[in-house]
Amino acid sequence: MSRIWNWLWPVRWLGVLVVLLWVGVLYQLLHPSDGLSQEKFEQLYPWAVETKPTLGANWMGLYLKKRKIGYVHTTTSKDKEGYVIQQRTLMAMRLFGTQQQVAVFSKVSVNKSFGLRHFTFQLHSALSQFSARGRVHGPYIQVVLNTGGSKRRFQRKYRPSLYSSVLRPYIASLKPKPGKKIRTTIFDPQSMSYVPTVVEVVGYEPLKIHGKHYPKVLKLRQYFRGIKMLSWLDEKGDTLKEVSASGMILLREGAHRARRGISKGVDMIKATRIKLRGRIQAPKTRKSLHVRLRNVDVSSFPELFRRRQSRKAALLLIQKEDVGKLPDVAFSAFASSRGRAKLSQEILDAHKATSLVQSDHPDILKQATKITTKSKTRREAIDAIARWVHTSLKKKSVIGIPSAIETLKTRVGDCNEHATLFAALARAVSIPCQIVSGIAYLRGNFYYHAWNECHIAGEQWLSVDATWGQTPADVTHIVFVRGGLEKQISLIQLMGRLKIDIDL
Known part of the structure; x- marks a missing residue:
């Protein structure tokens, strides 16, 4: 090992924990959780939700510090028992000049009331492969983790809960007034946990994305472990823009635009x-x-x-x-x-x-x-x-x-x-x-x-x-x-x- 490498190596891996945290930021943008546990809000029970998600595909560009670092592609389809939501995410980044990519895939099947049926979660990078799959069976969720070629099986108690993709469209369908706060429980396949989730209605305002003007969109405020997140929804409840306090931004884009213009990535170590x-x-x-x-x-x-x-x-x-x-x-x-x-x-x-x-x-x-x-x-x-x-x-x-x-x-x-x-x-x-x-x-x-x-x-x-x-x-x-x-x-x-x- 050279003298230069000896000097550099303690620093080179310091940003990797940060990268995982940024994956967490992105995941929480897409699957927000509670930060208003001490405030009053309207309780939403999973079995009370009656809405239909928008079927088809949508793309969002992923930005950090004004640079495009990836995209998120979501598809929603219908099957005999309910709906299937698939999400593919690509993130590009640098760690002291070294180019890195991480790909995340999730597939969640829900019933017609948007209760969980089964799920798959995968994270891939150059040197790491991780996957998890689970299925609701009676009062339990049966889970299989696969990492390092080793499988681990366990089960957790299951209770009725929503999948996050339906929450914001449902709130939009209510045509809520500013100031309204709604809380419910969502099952998080990534952490195998039940997350109390709060959404606050900020109001309605115009929005402009890449030159396209939206005269009136719904603005929501969400919280995650003390972090404020904002989202803007169109009249169908589809997300147009999301912003985290940490600086990560998601913008609605067409398929071609979402996949092009990705930079070599922000240097995560220097940035954080x-x-x-x-x-x-x-x-x-x-x-x-x-x-x-x-x-x-x-x-x-x-x-x-x-x-x-x-x-x-x-x-x-x-x-x-x-x-x-x-x-x-x-x-x-x-x-x-x-x-x-x-x-x-x-x-x-x-x-x-x-x-x-x-x-x-x-x-x-x-x-x-x-x-x-x-x-x-x-x-x-x-x-x-x-x-x-x-x-x-x-x-x-x-x-x-x-x-x-x-x-x-x-x-x-x-x-x-x-x-x-x-x-x-x-x-x-x-x-x-x-x-x-x-x-x-x-x-x-x-x-x-x-x-x-x-x-x-x-x-x-x-x-x-x-x-x-x-x-x-x-x-x-x-x-x-x-x-x-x-x-x-x-x-x-x-x-x-x-x-x-x-x-x-």
Whole structure:
């Protein structure tokens, strides 16, 4: 590896978490969720909806920072049992000069009341393939995930809910007055969750797109985890324009126009780096750091003030763990589960295998056991796993859904892949481990990043950044959320807004 590459590699993958967040922004533009849970609104029950969607195809150009970066193609058709909605999305982007593409496909079949029947979701990029399919069977949704050539089956309880494509056309059909707020529940196939969704009617106004004038369109305001989104609908309820607070825009276009004019993409890393006022001296060795976070609603991020992070007046204080004071807990790769009854739910959850952190997979178990065979304490085992992940994975941008088993096979990844594989290996040998996400400092700026925290004993946890090879992680690692992609999506509300002041 050349000296230049050694200097560049810590930066090259930093934008990949951002890319996944932008996919989340796009998905939420198309499938918005609740942000007005404390306000009064009219409740819409799924079985009360009576409307017909517009059949056929529509195209929308996808823009970011005034550049076209892709398109969305949606088709709606009718079958014997209801309707089929298919959506294809292409996004182009750059990561420090490297051209990347991500393609997303979804197909959802609903009944005549727009309740879910079955679905397919796929995400493809150069180095990652992810797919999920599910079907409603009685009171359950039966799901199959396929990642890294490994299939995982599970089921979730199903309750009546709408598919999002019908919500806005239905609201438009009501000819609502400004100020009206409607709430309902939508099933989100991407996260396998039920999303309380609120739409507020702003009013009616003219709109112009690519020279075409629409004299009177319906304007709606939607919210997602504190992010405001706006949409404009024609008289049939079809979407003409959508805008997120993060700067992503969808515009109705013809098929030819939607597919042409796509730029080489916005450099996601440069576009989303967080500038700061002040300078951080000796970031890797200092024991504490005071920062002031601006333009952020801290109530949306309860994890900000836990463990090694605390509030000090108007500042956030980060204190690096003193590893010498952590207890030496004896390590057993296959610890008995009998004592787990006394553990908190958070620690129990940090033990569990999930659909993407496949700590119960035979290959993960075999590798984790091999790595920790000489470890006598939990800290030694953590160090051994972190060292193996750091040295075994090629540092390369992978745009996709992070999967531990896929990463173990490919040995390629960015911060999300490192954190996901580390969590799976740790859990496989009975070390409670969480994936945490937030921001970290590198060469004058903060960037979005993911790493891990491992439970040691009692209330003590140890931060681990297997990507950068740091245990504990330096004090510039600021946790905003704990959990996988379903939690990381909350970081969207920081993009383009968060500012940081360094208090010395």
